[in-house]
Amino acid sequence: xxxxxxxxxxxxxxxxxxxxxxxxxxxxxxxxxxxxxxxxxxxxxxxxxxxxxxxxxxxxxxxxxxxxxxxxxxxxxxxxxxxxxxxxxxxxxxxxxxxxxxxxxxxxxxxxxxxxxxxxxxxxxxxxxxxxxxxxxxxxxxxxxxxxxxxxxxxxxxxxxxxxxxxxxxxxxxxxxxxxxxxxxxxxxxxxxxxxxxxxxxxxxxxxxxxxxxxxxxxxxxxxxxxxxxxxxxxxxxxxxxxxxxxxxxxxxxxxxxxxxxxxxxxxxxxxxxxxxxxxxxxxxxxxxxxxxxxxxxxxxxxxxxxxxxxxxxxxxxxxxxxxxxxxxxxxxxxxxxxxxxxxxxxxxxxxxxxxxxxxxxxxxxxxxxxxxxxxxxxxxxxxxxxxxxxxxxxxxxxxxxxxxxxxxxxxxxxxxxxxxxxxxxxxxxxxxxxxxxxxxxxxxxxxxxxxxxxxxxx
Ligand code: TYD
Ligand code: MG
Numbered sequence: 234x235x236x237x238x239x240x241x242x243x244x245x246x247x248x249x250x251x252x253x254x255x256x257x258x259x260x261x262x263x264x265x266x267x268x269x270x271x272x273x274x275x276x277x278x279x280x281x282x283x284x285x286x287x288x289x290x291x292x293x294x295x296x297x298x299x300x301x302x303x304x305x306x307x308x309x310x311x312x313x314x315x316x317x318x319x320x321x322x323x324x325x326x327x328x329x330x331x332x333x334x335x336x337x338x339x340x341x342x343x344x345x346x347x348x349x350x351x352x353x354x355x356x357x358x359x360x361x362x363x364x365x366x367x368x369x370x371x372x373x374x375x376x377x378x379x380x381x382x383x384x385x386x387x388x389x390x391x392x393x394x395x396x397x398x399x400x401x402x403x404x405x406x407x408x409x410x411x412x413x414x415x416x417x418x419x420x421x422x423x424x425x426x427x428x429x430x431x432x433x434x435x436x437x438x439x440x441x442x443x444x445x446x447x448x449x450x451x452x453x454x455x456x457x458x459x460x461x462x463x464x465x466x467x468x469x470x471x472x473x474x475x476x477x478x479x480x481x482x483x484x485x486x487x488x489x490x491x492x493x494x495x496x497x498x499x500x501x502x503x504x505x506x507x508x509x510x511x512x513x514x515x516x517x518x519x520x521x522x523x524x525x526x527x528x529x530x531x532x533x534x535x536x537x538x539x540x541x542x543x544x545x546x547x548x549x550x551x552x553x554x555x556x557x558x559x560x561x562x563x564x565x566x567x568x569x570x571x572x573x574x575x576x577x578x579x580x581x582x583x584x585x586x587x588x589x590x591x592x593x594x595x596x597x598x599x600x601x602x603x604x605x606x607x608x609x610x611x612x613x614x615x616x617x618x619x620x621x622x623x624x625x626x627x628x629x630x631x632x633x634x635x636x637x638x639x640x641x642x643x644x645x646x647x648x649x650x651x652x653x654x655x656x657x658x659x660x661x662x663x664x665x666x667x668x669x670x671x672x673x674x675x676x677x678x679x680x681x682x683x684x685x686x687x688x689x690x691x692x
Contacts, residue, residue: 321489328446333471342452364410396416521597522545535607537631545656564594567607568602585619606643631649631664638684640683664680668680
């Protein structure tokens with residue numbers, strides 16, 4: 234028998250070492266390195282064994298072809314029954330793809346997939362593999378949620394080889410593995426959930442998905458700091474990685490794709506956890522905008538652009554005299570560095586000094602903003618709190634602020650204004666280049682080029 238080759242992988246960061254050592258060179262953690270067997274030609278490794286599963290037209294073909302010879306018959310996507318999920322996936326489930334759904338425990342991954350699968354089972358062959366919960370627990374949940382339970386096939390199994398064996402006979406169109414952290418491949422000695430197991434299991438299942446043409450949802454738990462256990466080790470082998478976020482004490486869950494081979498990333502899907510499972514939120518702007526009627530200083534509404542649709546959110550700022558030598562700058566849902574830059578711009582180009590003030594900013598509803606289009610809104614919110622002047626209720630703001638105090642245009646200005654008009658806003662302060670020829674009826678759009686113009690228009 235050929236000598237078995239092995240490598241040593243850190244369970245925390247996934248970096249490889251040629252021999253065992255106590256401390257990982259890359260992340261400096263102790264006792265995290267485990268041995269992982271590599272595939273060799275002569276043995277029955279995962280690769281060789283998964284070769285048995287074939288029969289799918291698009292399966293790996295080792296002859297050479299030029300790009301134009303490859304058949305382009307696009308596989309029709311399968312609608313999941315949830316428009317929010319379909320949007321994040323880029324328009325539905327692609328047959329033969331491997332989709333990772335990550336999230337903290339209790340986010341609702343199992344609930345969502347159970348709902349999706351029960352509904353899909355009516356029209357196609359589906360398989361739900363649970364390694365975490367018992368079959369009875371899943372059945373009880375399905376009953377409580379009032380889902381159709383007569384078609385969905387269930388399997389309680391943690392060995393990847395056995396799962397694929399059964400799936401190869403059953404030939405489901407869609408399959409769920411709940412979760413990738415509890416399944417294991419026989420070849421590897423380390424425990425389920427370790428980097429090497431997670432990586433090999435995911436690779437095995439992805440290969441199987443491609444060969445048989447079954448779409449596989451892999452559930453993955455994230456660790457405290459938000460990385461999928463065995464950070465990044467999974468992302469390269471799967472087709473699509475989705476995160477389901479939201480704290481368990483909030484009703485709302487947001488879903489975003491971080492990698493998608495079949496669509497755009499950063500699409501946002503919004504769900505609400507109810508007593509009857511996860512429900513789609515069709516109009517998210519309405520929930521993030523729950524404002525009371527009284528106008529208060531420091532609060533301003535902005536229009537974000539999330540993937541392919543606009544979203545209205547409220548930013549709140551509190552500026553208060555600081556007792557400390559180093560005043561605090563705290564931003565929740567926004568980037569702290571961005572806030573420091575904006576304060577410098579405000580000082581230099583707006584003549585407003587906040588160096589003896591604590592500045593706090595928050596995005597209402599737990600939304601995380603990564604867009605620079607929020608700059609102007611954040612500046613105005615800080616000004617409003619500093620001057621203790623409330624802004625009118627009917628006002629929306631968006632625009633990027635440059636270091637020279639100029640207001641730069643942002644993409645999709647017209648769509649953002651339309652969304653604001655739909656929600657009853659009648660005044661908008663936007664970058665000059667974003668002022669449309671035909672503003673939405675009933676809306677006054679004020680274009681600004683410089684920070685000073687925006688300040689003049691409001692204060
Ligand atoms: P679950 O899908 O088990 O989470 P995950 O698989 O991501 O770990 O979600 C469980 C949480 O959702 C749990 O905290 C209770 C809550 N929940 C509801 O509020 N309503 C419901 O109808 C269901 C099924 C769950
Ligand atoms: Mg679960």
